[in-house]
Amino acid sequence: MALVIAIDLIVVACLVALTLTKGFERTLPFFAFLVILLPGEARIDIGDLFMLTTTRVVIATLAVLYIVFGNLNPQSQRNDKLPLKSLLLLYLGWCAVSTIDSIVFTTSLKVVVSMVLDFYILYYVYFKSVSRVETIHKIFAGCIAALVVCCVFGVVERFAGWRVTHLFPEVTHRFTAGQGGLLPESGRIQSTFPHAILFGNALALGIPWALYLLDMAKTQARKVYLWVAIILMAYNLYKTQSRGPWLALVLSLLLLFLFSQGNIRKHLGVVLLLVISGLIIRPGVLETLKNTYFATLNPDSPRGSSYQYRYQLMRVGMRALARDFGRSLWGFGPESFYYVGLEAEVPATGHIEKLESCDSAIVEIMVDTGYVGLLLVAVLLIKAALFSLRGFARVAKPANLLCLIFLISIVAYGFMMLSVQNFGWGQQSYMLWIILALSMGYPRLMRSESVPKQDDVSGLAGIRG
Numbered sequence: 001m002a003l004v005i006a007i008d009l010i011v012v013a014c015l016v017a018l019t020l021t022k023g024f025e026r027t028l029p030f031f032a033f034l035v036i037l038l039p040g041e042a043r044i045d046i047g048d049l050f051m052l053t054t055t056r057v058v059i060a061t062l063a064v065l066y067i068v069f070g071n072l073n074p075q076s077q078r079n080d081k082l083p084l085k086s087l088l089l090l091y092l093g094w095c096a097v098s099t100i101d102s103i104v105f106t107t108s109l110k111v112v113v114s115m116v117l118d119f120y121i122l123y124y125v126y127f128k129s130v131s132r133v134e135t136i137h138k139i140f141a142g143c144i145a146a147l148v149v150c151c152v153f154g155v156v157e158r159f160a161g162w163r164v165t166h167l168f169p170e171v172t173h174r175f176t177a178g179q180g181g182l183l184p185e186s187g188r189i190q191s192t193f194p195h196a197i198l199f200g201n202a203l204a205l206g207i208p209w210a211l212y213l214l215d216m217a218k219t220q221a222r223k224v225y226l227w228v229a230i231i232l233m234a235y236n237l238y239k240t241q242s243r244g245p246w247l248a249l250v251l252s253l254l255l256l257f258l259f260s261q262g263n264i265r266k267h268l269g270v271v272l273l274l275v276i277s278g279l280i281i282r283p284g285v286l287e288t289l290k291n292t293y294f295a296t297l298n299p300d301s302p303r304g305s306s307y308q309y310r311y312q313l314m315r316v317g318m319r320a321l322a323r324d325f326g327r328s329l330w331g332f333g334p335e336s337f338y339y340v341g342l343e344a345e346v347p348a349t350g351h352i353e354k355l356e357s358c359d360s361a362i363v364e365i366m367v368d369t370g371y372v373g374l375l376l377v378a379v380l381l382i383k384a385a386l387f388s389l390r391g392f393a394r395v396a397k398p399a400n401l402l403c404l405i406f407l408i409s410i411v412a413y414g415f416m417m418l419s420v421q422n423f424g425w426g427q428q429s430y431m432l433w434i435i436l437a438l439s440m441g442y443p444r445l446m447r448s449e450s451v452p453k454q455d456d457v458s459g460l461a462g463i464r465g
Contacts, residue, residue, distance in 0.1 A: 102333020
């Protein structure tokens with residue numbers, strides 16, 4: 001507990017000091033750095049009522065600083081109408097309805113409260129506070145710097161078998177060892193994230209962001225730093241052994257190649273050459289990828305069983321909702337999946353077992369808040385994606401490239417929701433809400449300023465603002 005308290009005091013002091021010396025908006029990149037880096041294990045349990053994580057301390061500090069100092073910047077979007085407001089309130093209200101009839105009322109109520117405190121406040125503050133495109137670039141730089149630090153921890157974990165979260169009390173996450181591959185001998189790395197798949201999720205988002213910053217960078221030192229970051233993130237992504245994030249990254253880079261312009265295509269060519277070189281130098285990598293592919297198609301293998309497990313989840317979840325019309329509308333209550341007691345045949349063994357892991361955000365949202373809740377989340381993400389798509393079509397080149405990055409990030413995140421419960425927990429969830437806020441505010445910023453072709457973007461310097 002002493003270590004957690006010390007970390008809390010340090011991060012709060014840094015946020016306050018940055019705000020007083022640089023202004024509130026300049027703290028946003030450092031805040032992004034913190035919420036991605038800080039593990040969920042850094043927390044203080046206050047009985048059964050509340051769990052005070054360091055991330056929540058950081059968010060609370062950000063909210064207070066925004067109230068006190070957020071209105072000092074006349075160029076901020078403080079008085080602008082909040083995009084997606086109606087959808088967000090409607091989804092929150094529907095979660096409240098679901099909570100009323102929840103099979104675990106207290107747990108569901110905590111989830112609804114934490115949704116507001118953890119994500120809605122983050123979305124609101126980021127949208128209202130960002131007044132310059134330069135700040136968006138620095139926020140990206142802060143996110144990349146956090147992922148680089150996580151990747152360094154991942155390398156240590158890979159070769160030394162020691163995880164930085166071992167410094168904190170052990171926390172039981174939603175994935176079981178059998179489903180999540182959390183056993184030490186599995187060889188999967190997760191750094192400060194709750195699970196290897198979630199770490200892979202974040203890296204799949206971060207690599208396109210780094211490529212965007214690389215296209216913007218002016219100095220050779222920054223380019224070298226970003227290339228090192230890309231290579232380090234790609235290595236860690238491979239070592240997470242997470243097929244969903246692998247495919248999401250391929251999808252993202254393909255879309256980026258097809259619709260981008262300028263140097264990004266050249267950089268993607270370099271990435272492809274590096275991948276091919278790596279496969280030639282280390283033929284075991286190609287063999288691993290081939291074995292993973294064929295194992296996925298084999299239902300009797302652990303990987304094939306895991307792949308089939310996602311389909312089982314969908315079928316079992318739909319059957320559970322079909323038993324009652326009310327449940328099909330509002331579900332069993334937020335965070336209730338783990339208490340419903342759903343059972344299914346495990347493909348690898350043929351035995352009927354209780355489903356203790358939900359490896360699909362779509363299935364969990366569906367079971368927790370019904371088809372209406374799932375529809376609201378889908379509309380939220382689709383509306384944000386279409387907004388960025390319109391921005392890409394209407395904003396002049398090369399400034400529309402950032403709209404493409406936003407669009408790719410949202411699409412990739414939605415794709416990964418098929419194979420992992422990544423909505424509402426884990427550091428990658430904060431990345432999603434930051435992207436939503438920035439994507440909705442960017443067109444307005446473009447109308448208020450002229451963006452140069454090359455921006456002053458830095459790595460670690462961007463964190464400090």
